[in-house]
Amino acid sequence: MVGIWGMGGLGKTTAAKAIYNQIHPQFEFKSFLADVRDATSKHDLVDVQKKLISDILKKKPEISYVDEGIGLIKQQFRHRKILVIVDNIDKEEQLDAIVGSHDWFGLGSRIIITTRDERLLLNVNKKFQAKKMNEEEALELFSWHAFKNSCPDQGYLEVSEKVVSYCGGLPLSLEVLGSLLIKRSLAEWESQLEELGRYPDENIVNRLRISFDGLCRSEKAIFLDISCFFIGEDKDYVAKRLDKCGFSATIGISVLCERCLITVEQNKLNKHDLLREMARVIISEKSLGHPGKWSRLWNRQEAAEVLRNKSVSTFPIKFCIMHPA
Template sequence: MLEIGLGVLGKASLNSNKSVRMTKSENAEVILEQWKDALQKVAKIKGSTSKNREPDVIEQIIENVRNKVGPLSLEPAEKLVDIESKLKELDVLLELESNDVLFIGIWGMGGIGKTTLAKACYERIRHKFQAESFHDGVREDSKAHGMACVQRKLSNSLMKRNIQDWAAGEAARWRSFLLQKKVLIILDDVDDSIQLRELCEKPAWFGQGSRIIITTRDERLLISHGVEKQFKVPELGKVDALKLFNLRAFPRENPPESYKALSYSFVDYASGLPLALEVLGSFLYGRDLDARSSQLRKLEGDFTLDEKIMKILITGYEGLDPQGREIFLDIACFFKGEDKDRVFEILDSCGFNPGIDIDVLMEKSLTTISDNRVRMHDLLQKKGQTIVRTSFMF
């Protein structure tokens, strides 16, 4: 009934806008008659009465309005390069029409765009849920304040409250809330299985139709938690990488002719990593051709990486055990692009366990195996070489 009534009144408003070419008196009379007619039609529409069902009726109205209004704060499309194709792939995993509780994992190397993708997805579908929360920085929050603090913040966000003390009773109240609601939760930058156990142990915790999206660098976390629906974020292709860099450096998709060759060189340096393209493009914005050329020579001529890029990249390396770190550095310095079997043979002869250790490197998005060759992103390789170079300076 609400939808029909709004439709009738909407038509009346639309028709009134068409009357602007009439005289003021004629216009007023026409508008008055249209609204009288619309209100009479609305008054005759039959609907159901609440009869002590006010909470149910209110909830139904809210759900109808939520579905009609849709997302309110999506970022301009031109700022989110190559986002639509990724969102379409996520749609397949999300199965929004299903009433099942689904866990979806988004994973990939640092700076690849996991958080950006998760935020875009969140803004686009949040209106379809009864409660929603985007919790970024799970790794940093749990490390700095403990899991009880993370649970409290997530609970407050979902339940729209501001509880400062996290007692046993609050945890039980939160669990009861989750079970009764269709919720959307984004857990961004997860790096420990304990975080998943404490925040989203199993689908039985959540109401029908709930979706829990987890972003991480570590595929193994998703596997061990039983998250079968996974999306690995790919590097940007050359065309999209150039577009992103130009939008930050100029800002427009097509730079002046005299800057084109230099733009291609920066894009080659970044090797499809969105973080690097964003940071470099923003740093070069407003600088002249000589300054940009100087920065490129600086990047190519030594082992210096931008501090922000280095901070993101170094996190995955710091999570390795000592043997994993050594193998990572060996690949960065000697084995990138080499035949996998040959690399395994050499590492094995040196007392390493390449089978499991390289598996871990792959799960943490630090290396890949393609065409039976050991691969590593150019900036990860540069980071490894920087670590080795720095260690020999002291």
């Protein structure tokens, strides 16, 4: 069993597809279970089990509940060499129902799991963290989507580099913005960059937001506080500050790290710029242009304006007095 984990939009599914396409001829029995998180939210785990069993046995199974499916998988697969891709899981129960143990499958089987949550990979043999692209790789990927070529068109290099810098090596954002800007004028590109400076692309935010939506209430609050006030701060200092606000911040920060929503580098808190922007969208989206209604104010000028005009209508509201953006 091999796990691939990382934040949304890094290309984990793309990597799994590439691996599957390369090695599937070595296996008589194989199955690619695409976006298990989405499939189980729309249907249930029994449907995913049916897809797996049908792919392997080439016939539709008669199962009515998860335990029945587990029993059939263990009975039919334990002597077969099988390749299974379990794409985008977000709950332990999904793994337990589909690929619960090594001894469910025959010798030489390969199970590849992709997820945004590192903790779901405790029982795999190896795990690999998906990494963001370097600037050269990012520019090439962006160019394929924006220009249908490996490099920018003449006159577009400088503005392309600005877009690539904004994307921060995230393949999802490079693809989305490349497709958005294709066959547009330089003036339109500059206008789009100006718009992104005020508000990130909705398609990118919605994809990244899936990880945030899976958090519990206190973890969401910790994530938003860190995004607004504590980027670059010492992890232990921040945990103590947040503990005083009634959060169990030590475990909360660990969960956010496991789900690739923050990183800790030399004990300093950090995160991808687009995740920070996503957090600020979440805070402001219901009252755009009315910062007095937001739960957090990270911009000193806006905070001062709200206090000056006494326009606060959300309590409690948090201000960036000590931690400016």
